[in-house]
Amino acid sequence: MIRKIAEGVYNVGAIDWERTLFDEIVPLPQGTSYNAYLVIGEKKTALIDSVEPEKMEQLLRNLEELKVKRIDYIISNHAEQDHSGGIPYLLERYPEAMVVTNQKCKEFEMDLLHIPEDKFMVIGEGDSLELGGKTLKFVMTPWVHWPETMSTFLVEDSIAFTCDFFGSHAATSHTFAEEYDHIYHEAKRYYAEIMMPFRQIITRNIRKIEALQPNIIAPSHGPAYRDPGFIINAYKEWTSPNTKNEVLILYVSMHGSTKKMVDALVNYLGDEDVQVKVRDLVTANLGEIAIDMVDVTTIIIATSTMLAGPHPNAVYAAYIANALKPKAKVVGIMGSYGWGGRTVEILKANLGALRVELLEPVLIKGLPKEEDYKRIKEFAKKIADKHRELGVVK
Numbered sequence: 005m006i007r008k009i010a011e012g013v014y015n016v017g018a019i020d021w022e023r024t025l026f027d028e029i030v031p032l033p034q035g036t037s038y039n040a041y042l043v044i045g046e047k048k049t050a051l052i053d054s055v056e057p058e059k060m061e062q063l064l065r066n067l068e069e070l071k072v073k074r075i076d077y078i079i080s081n082h083a084e085q086d087h088s089g090g091i092p093y094l095l096e097r098y099p100e101a102m103v104v105t106n107q108k109c110k111e112f113e114m115d116l117l118h119i120p121e122d123k124f125m126v127i128g129e130g131d132s133l134e135l136g137g138k139t140l141k142f143v144m145t146p147w148v149h150w151p152e153t154m155s156t157f158l159v160e161d162s163i164a165f166t167c168d169f170f171g172s173h174a175a176t177s178h179t180f181a182e183e184y185d186h187i188y189h190e191a192k193r194y195y196a197e198i199m200m201p202f203r204q205i206i207t208r209n210i211r212k213i214e215a216l217q218p219n220i221i222a223p224s225h226g227p228a229y230r231d232p233g234f235i236i237n238a239y240k241e242w243t244s245p246n247t248k249n250e251v252l253i254l255y256v257s258m259h260g261s262t263k264k265m266v267d268a269l270v271n272y273l274g275d276e277d278v279q280v281k282v283r284d285l286v287t288a289n290l291g292e293i294a295i296d297m298v299d300v301t302t303i304i305i306a307t308s309t310m311l312a313g314p315h316p317n318a319v320y321a322a323y324i325a326n327a328l329k330p331k332a333k334v335v336g337i338m339g340s341y342g343w344g345g346r347t348v349e350i351l352k353a354n355l356g357a358l359r360v361e362l363l364e365p366v367l368i369k370g371l372p373k374e375e376d377y378k379r380i381k382e383f384a385k386k387i388a389d390k391h392r393e394l395g396v397v398k
Contacts, residue, residue, distance in 0.1 A: 030198070034173060091103060167224045173194050192238070206243050251279070269304070269306075313345055338383065
């Protein structure tokens, strides 16, 4: 399927309707796409990014439909294989093409794809490439989400090709995001799962793209944006240090005791005018957990005790939070035990990268009793007081 972005500019990439998992961990409830953009100048033709090798048939079919006989440049914004994996196949079909990218990306692709060194044209920040009536300018945007990532700006049409930056995992035939009614949620999910650990660096890269004043932002996953301000402003909100008056409770309960604690905490937080999100770690997936973490002020991990430690699902939740590095300010641990254990010690060890205040844990023996509910109520008040101190309570 070919989608026209502007005159002489086409999305000739592939839509992956069936893919359900990315990187063997990230759920894809809406599938995904691998966008590759053909830019046809008066003298030269460039292809910006490629597709997963398994989807090369779609890309080549689209190029044939447009009667592309020659590709002079393959612009590689990012070395990860869902965008670069098709390059060796393209070089077989279009042997005259040169791979245009930065030095670090070149090194990655020589290792990952075994592309010969003499097939590369290395460019740097601010360099440009003339196609004849269309000029490609290169902007380094590292750590969105690999260190070598860059963006390509089509000057005459004011289109920023940002690869993973501003992307969304969405299999859709819509060319532009404004036509796709799930775009905000899917873009936020994508940010949460992939971009959130790099939010401080991303803030600088947002400014670089914004300074280009693009008319269109065309990422390599999901639809393009004819209103760049929509996705830029969303990223500014997600990357800002500001959090909401919300608590995310991630829990696992083996025999119901921890669930009773969670239910009580939800009620007490409601009495304190604090909003709550609750996820059962048995049924919740990574995407749901990640998107919930983007804006919350407090994260609570509630767990049963298993083999003298936290339930493995709770350890996984702590590890994920530690890896994604959300902007939460406060973390709490609570749960039930039978005879003792190292729940707090193990969970704290898996949360070490977070710059948060760790509340005094609430661990109770067995089924909660009346005095235990009093402790949970005090716990809720401590959380609410922290939210007031931080100024997030409306």
